[in-house]
Amino acid sequence: MKTLGYLSYALLACLPFSEAHPGMGEQMAEMRRVANKIQRRQSKELIGDLATLADSKLTSIGKDIKAILLDQQNAESSTIDASIPAGAIGSAACKADLCCHWKWLAYEMTAKFNGTSGRCSKFARQAVRLGFHDAGVWSRDSGYGGADGSILLSNEMSRADNNGLAAIADQTNKWYTKYNQYGLSMADIIQFGANVATVVCPLGPRIRSFVGRKDNTKAGPTGLLPGEKDSADVLIKLFQAKTIDPHDLVALVGAHTTSQQHFVNTARDGDPQDTTPGIWDVAFYPQTTNNPPVRVLKFQSDINLSKDSRTSPEWAEFSGSGGQNHWNEDYSVAYTRLSLLGVNNINDLKECTKVLPARRSSFVSEDQKVLDMWLAGQFNQLNNMVDDAIQLTGVTTGT
Ligand code: HEM
Missing domain, CATH: 1.10.520.10 (Peroxidase; domain 1)
Incomplete structure (x- = not known):
């Protein structure tokens, strides 16, 4: 934990350098983010049964969720099962x-x-x-x-x-x-x-x-x-x-x-x-x-x-x-x-x-022009349509 703390301070110490070297701005922003993340990890709290279970008792899902809660693992996934469902509902x-x-x-x-x-x-x-x-x-x-x-x-x-x-x-x-x-x-x-x-x-x-x-x-x-x-x-x-x-x-x-x-x-x-x-x-x-x-x-x-x-x-x-x-x-x-x-x-x-x-x-927001007019305070009657996420292009509005 201490090592992580030192590392984050070391990363933070580099920050003023970016002002003297504008090209470094994005890299520095990323370094700042990593440093912040390292600091945050140290204060993350476990919840539910994960707060008391020993690592040796964790299932693979339990381990993954623990890592997510401790901010050590991403919680997004792009894994898709594109096959048809295994059977009809209730089968x-x-x-x-x-x-x-x-x-x-x-x-x-x-x-x-x-x-x-x-x-x-x-x-x-x-x-x-x-x-x-x-x-x-x-x-x-x-x-x-x-x-x-x-x-x-x-x-x-x-x-x-x-x-x-x-x-x-x-x-x-x-x-x-x-x-x-x-x-x-x-x-x-x-x-x-x-x-x-x-x-x-x-x-x-x-x-x-x-x-x-x-x-x-x-x-x-x-x-x-x-x-x-x-x-x-x-x-x-x-x-x-x-x-x-x-x-x-x-x-x-x-x-x-x-x-x-x-x-x-x-x-x-x-x-x-x-x-x-x-x-x-x-x-x-x-x-x-x-x-x-x-x-x-x-x-x-x-x-x-x-x-x-x-x-x-x-x-x-x-x-x-x-x-x-x-x-x-x-x-x-x-x-x-x-x-x-x-x-x-x-x-x-x-x-x-x-x-x-x-x-x-x-x-691509194809109805952006109408949306912009609505956002500017026109077309009150569009409220429910936007709320229902209906395509607005071509809607006859009249004020
Ligand atoms: C800082 C704390 C929060 C306050 C004070 C707050 C308050 C509100 C209020 C007053 C509304 C409008 C409800 C309405 O008039 O129909 C709203 C909408 C909404 N809130 Fe929050 N909220 C907070 C945090 C969150 C969080 C943590 C989430 C989700 C993770 C969330 C998700 C939403 C969503 C998606 C809507 C839109 C609902 C809609 O369009 O019908 N809010 N919130």
Whole structure:
């Protein structure tokens, strides 16, 4: 550990050199990133059963997840099983194959999350938020809650925290009714949905997807989800109590890049948090600190995080060149941790990443002209269309 610490200081010591040699800027930024990562690794905390299990007891999945949680391994994967499912839904052949029903479900989710515009739909965005709101109801002190399906198996949906999640809740309940009889838990369906949604959003990472979480019908504790007016200090402490450090918090809130709010300001229903809703790009970070077009509605909580000295350096890193790959990598590691909060059988989980759809590493927004006019405050009636990720080119608007 000490060696790593010295190495990071040595790397940091090189930094002023880049100012005298402008060509070295990118290399220095990368060195700074590596140095920061080395420092972060030293404070990473293990969770669930991984916190107590000896290395000799770990399964290969347990070892991989441990390495991801310690920030020693990437959480993205491009391994795809392109074969047809082992059998029809409910067939003996499908039941005999661990990921067969997950594959059918991935097909259904992909269809629901993909908009005709190529952007991801409101169901996708809500699925990512649903994953957060199920898993995030946990803290080191709570003793219960977390990624246990309770957001849909108990009365948690009646809490104001969960306003805006009704459509994905209805849809996920339908998927649960169809697939739970084949052994798919609500907790897993929710987290799998978040990962399918993330990769369906253009530019989104393909996050390794583990299954085997246990369901819980008991509502999780209250007061553990953030509010959009919270100070950076409140947010940082709230997430630290979930073992999520300030760096990972900055990576996670980047999910607002896809967002279109409904309840923060109801008079501005459908207004996005950056100029590219439904796209998993990094535009959200610089636009939170700058002056985006009028329709972009910034959350005070995001502004607060962009300014605090504990979170602003990472905010700037994601905003800069190379920010997309850096963010995808860091988001994937941070989301893997989030998706396992409160899970105490991590070592026994299995992996079905191979059934996720492929990621899209580029995207052309063909309706950008209309979108730009909408972002400039025109065409109010387009809100729901953008929200549903419908191709806008050729839409007869009239104001
Ligand atoms: C700093 C803490 C956070 C706060 C205060 C916050 C707050 C909010 C609020 C108020 C909304 C708008 C809901 C609406 O009006 O419809 C929202 C949307 C969203 N949040 Fe967060 N959030 C936070 C962190 C996160 C994290 C960690 C994730 C995921 C990992 C996430 C994912 C999303 C997504 C995807 C949406 C868009 C939903 C949609 O478009 O329907 N948020 N968040």
